[in-house]
Amino acid sequence: MAELSSVRLVVVDDDALVREGLRLILGGAPDIDVVGEAADGRDAIDVVMRERPDVVLMDIRMPRMDGLAATRRLHERGTSARIIVLTTFDTDEMVLVALREGAVGFLLKDTRPADIVAAVRRVALGEPTLSPSITGRLITMATRQVDDSRQRAARTLIARLTDRERQVALAVSEGLSNAEIAESLHLGLATVKTHVGSVFAKLEVTNRVQVARYVHDAGPEPGS
Known part of the structure; x- marks a missing residue:
């Protein structure tokens, strides 16, 4: 995928200090242009539709509209902006809902500045980003108890995958990016992207956390 010459970014958070900090962190990157900010969801819709950014950093808990x-609502309006959810996570148990609403990335508010910049770049290029710590905790929230029927359903889906696709699905469930999977499995990045696309299609999912949930629900293969 071709690189973007500049990533247009909107920052949404009800805390003015957080917005200023993110603006300083991200505005200092030569290839990221902070084109707008908002203090609540309602204003965020207006700013995003007006500025048409590539990426939005979106806080969850805000007044007027979360x-x-x-x-x-942004996805209902057909925005092409890719949304990264900002969360403290210890209190934001609505993160799983954000996946269904179309978020493609998750960042903890105490994420290192360099990692925030890297995440925005990856998402701008179309690669969802989930840190290993967030992936693990999302799975814990979503799969506190796996019953037999869920395990059977997950294993039926996982059985559709080739051996290589299973390796890729496992790596996805561990929170690895496409580049990290390529390095781990000694594959080209384009090959990994093809495998990830095939995994999504065969498991009938739309994001990486759903892949992780099926891998978790299926558990180890019988006899392994």
Whole structure:
């Protein structure tokens, strides 16, 4: 995928200090242009539709309209902006809902500045980003108890995958990016992207956390 010459970014958070900090962190990157900000979801919709950014950093808990409702309404309006949810996670148990509303990335608010910049770049290029710590905790929230029927359903889906696709699905479930999977499995990046696309299609999912949930639900292969 061709690189973007400049990533247009909108920052949404009800805390003015957080917005300023993110603006300083991201505005300092030569290839990221902070084109707008908003203090709540309602204003975020207006700013995003007006500025047409590539990426939006979206807080969840805000007055007037929260980030989940704003994400849903932006997708209903057909925005092409890719939304990264900002969360403290210890209190934001609505993160799973954000996946269904169309978020493509998750960042903890205490993420290192360099990692925030890297995440925005990856998402701008079309690659969802989930840190390993967030992936693990999302799975824990979503799969506190796996019953037999869920395990059977997950194993039926996982059985559709080739051996290589299973390796890729496992790596996805561990929170690895496409580049990290390529390095781990000694594959080309384009090959990994093809395998990830095939995994999504065969498991009938739309994001990486759903892949992780099926891998978790299926558990180890019988006899392994």
